[in-house]
Amino acid sequence: MRKDLNQWWRKAVIYQVYPRSFNDTNKDGIGDITGIIDRIDYLRNLGVDAIWISPFYPSPQVDAGYDVADYFDINPEYGSLEDAKELITRAHEAGIKVIIDVVPNHSSSEHVWFQEALRAGHDSPERARYIFRHSIGQPPNNWGSMFGGSAWSPVEPLTGKAEDQDWWYLHLFAPEQPDFDWNNSDVHNIFLDYFRFWCNLGVDGFRVDVAHGLVKQAGLPDDEVGPDRWGSGKREADELDSGPMFDQDGVHDIYREWRNVLNEYGPDRMMVAEAWVDPPARGALYVREEEMSQAFNFDYLKCGWRPERLRHIIDQTLREMGNVGAPVTWVLSNHDVVRHTSRFGFDPGHSTEGGIGIGDPQPDRDLGLQRGLSMTLFTLGLPGSAYIYQGEELGLPEVTDMPDDARQDPTWLRTGHRVRGRDGCRVPLPWKSDPQDTGFGVHPWLPQPTDWHRFSVQAQEQDPSSVLNMYRKMIGLRRQYDLGAGDFSWIQNTNSELLLGQNGPIILALNMGDKPAVIQGKFSVIVSTGRYRLQSDTCEIDANSAVWLTQQ
Numbered sequence: 001m002r003k004d005l006n007q008w009w010r011k012a013v014i015y016q017v018y019p020r021s022f023n024d025t026n027k028d029g030i031g032d033i034t035g036i037i038d039r040i041d042y043l044r045n046l047g048v049d050a051i052w053i054s055p056f057y058p059s060p061q062v063d064a065g066y067d068v069a070d071y072f073d074i075n076p077e078y079g080s081l082e083d084a085k086e087l088i089t090r091a092h093e094a095g096i097k098v099i100i101d102v103v104p105n106h107s108s109s110e111h112v113w114f115q116e117a118l119r120a121g122h123d124s125p126e127r128a129r130y131i132f133r134h135s136i137g138q139p140p141n142n143w144g145s146m147f148g149g150s151a152w153s154p155v156e157p158l159t160g161k162a163e164d165q166d167w168w169y170l171h172l173f174a175p176e177q178p179d180f181d182w183n184n185s186d187v188h189n190i191f192l193d194y195f196r197f198w199c200n201l202g203v204d205g206f207r208v209d210v211a212h213g214l215v216k217q218a219g220l221p222d223d224e225v226g227p228d229r230w231g232s233g234k235r236e237a238d239e240l241d242s243g244p245m246f247d248q249d250g251v252h253d254i255y256r257e258w259r260n261v262l263n264e265y266g267p268d269r270m271m272v273a274e275a276w277v278d279p280p281a282r283g284a285l286y287v288r289e290e291e292m293s294q295a296f297n298f299d300y301l302k303c304g305w306r307p308e309r310l311r312h313i314i315d316q317t318l319r320e321m322g323n324v325g326a327p328v329t330w331v332l333s334n335h336d337v338v339r340h341t342s343r344f345g346f347d348p349g350h351s352t353e354g355g356i357g358i359g360d361p362q363p364d365r366d367l368g369l370q371r372g373l374s375m376t377l378f379t380l381g382l383p384g385s386a387y388i389y390q391g392e393e394l395g396l397p398e399v400t401d402m403p404d405d406a407r408q409d410p411t412w413l414r415t416g417h418r419v420r421g422r423d424g425c426r427v428p429l430p431w432k433s434d435p436q437d438t439g440f441g442v443h444p445w446l447p448q449p450t451d452w453h454r455f456s457v458q459a460q461e462q463d464p465s466s467v468l469n470m471y472r473k474m475i476g477l478r479r480q481y482d483l484g485a486g487d488f489s490w491i492q493n494t495n496s497e498l499l500l501g502q503n504g505p506i507i508l509a510l511n512m513g514d515k516p517a518v519i520q521g522k523f524s525v526i527v528s529t530g531r532y533r534l535q536s537d538t539c540e541i542d543a544n545s546a547v548w549l550t551q552q
Helices: 033-040 040-046 080-092 112-120 187-202 251-261 280-287 300-302 307-323 363-378 408-414 457-461 469-479
Strands: 014-016 048-051 097-102 133-136 152-154 165-170 205-210 270-275 329-331 385-388 488-490 498-503 508-513 517-520 523-528 533-536 538-541 545-550
Touching: 014 469, 033 040, 033 080, 040 469, 048 205, 080 097, 080 329, 097 187, 165 205, 165 538, 187 251, 251 300, 280 307, 300 307, 307 488, 307 498, 329 363, 363 488, 363 508, 363 545, 385 408, 457 469, 498 517, 508 517, 508 538, 523 533, 523 538, 538 545
Parallel strands: 014 048, 014 385, 048 097, 097 205, 205 270, 329 385
Antiparallel strands: 133 165, 152 165, 488 498, 498 508, 508 545, 517 538, 523 545, 533 538
8 A cells, every 4th residue: 555645646637738739839730838838827727736748759740749759859840848848847836747648669660779770680789679570471470550450560661671571570550650679678778768857857747658568478479359450440449459469467567667766756756557458457557556656547438428337437446446555547538539528429339439530420519518528527526636638628529520631640541541540539729719710820730620719718718607617617626625535435326327426525416317317315516517406305407417516
């Protein structure tokens, strides 16, 4: 059990900044670091405790920055290292912690190490930093890329050297993202240097990309999914992140090594794992005291509008994380999934795993927003740490009518346009209510819908009933009642579609049914996402609504 229960990250509300799409100060259509600096007051007024910044390193942007060419600098499109230092300083002055993305499973193919490996030839120390294998006429095994196609690419087309014929390199993602070999000491050392470099600049934490993928099973055996991990175009969610390339026990040795380095800077330097693992007991292994601080609760994210499933996942994750003394995280959206305001606009069994585009079934926007707000209110009442993805505080839906020729996600390209991918949740934020320019110039890097000015911060700022002001209110009340540090328990009721629980003095109610639900007792309403009716001994709340109550 952890000794210190007061670390900031245990109850923090953390806001994900996707820098390419957050705020653009030079009007080139791409967000930048000065854009984040300019919105520090906005983030402070929203009430968040920390920001998590997706990759901002030099990168050819094959995978929107998750193909890192240099781990010790800033992408010139975004600014400079001096800008990053100013951002950290300004955030800290505003009382906001800074978390950055570390991408340790793979580098960009433009990283100096991979270029050296190609020049050096097989069996060289340079190639030993990556996973190169010899296999005559076909890839070394049947592994498929997470973005579609084979996870192996031939070396000879990159070098033009005859001796590289029948040599291959592994990339679990795009070919431009070769996987490191974590059996190599150079790989260990560069990341130890990385953590010290960024900690010395004042970074407070690290989100670990593909935390379950660094170590591969010895011998690289075939897996059961095979080379086409997206099948006929409909992803089986539990298959994509399974197999001998994921959740190997050896990853925990790496994270214990990293934890020792972070401890040099004090116990408050945190790590959060992006680990898509099952069952939750396996996920809990990543957050033992000597490893990570948190792990994203993807079971909660994937649960959907299903009350029994939601109840089960809350119980299970509270239990498993409690067993290792770690806080639970709650997350509904991020840069890799369809925004929850759109997911909840479908019937609960509808899959949006491959994204939504033109010609696909479309969500009910109003229903999705109503359910999304209600799920958020319930979520913010739970103990632990809550993550918010940029734009959800504006009620942004998934962009489902993006022209296919504007899509840039490598999944769309590598699946032969079968799977639309993640572009719909990555569209730049609208700051201004001008239909001709919402803050990213005339040509943002991904096109905004023509009606997005109505979602803008400027349009919502002065409207007390706006989604933005609702988020500010919810986060403020969460802090006022210290719910992140609370203790949750269920309140029994006979309505299976009504989730009813208590955290400290606050009663949390979420009506997931399509009819009003009645709660027995005498209450005062703290905040609600829908209409409610108080009687002398009951409170009735509308369908698809949530409410926080106190008992009189």
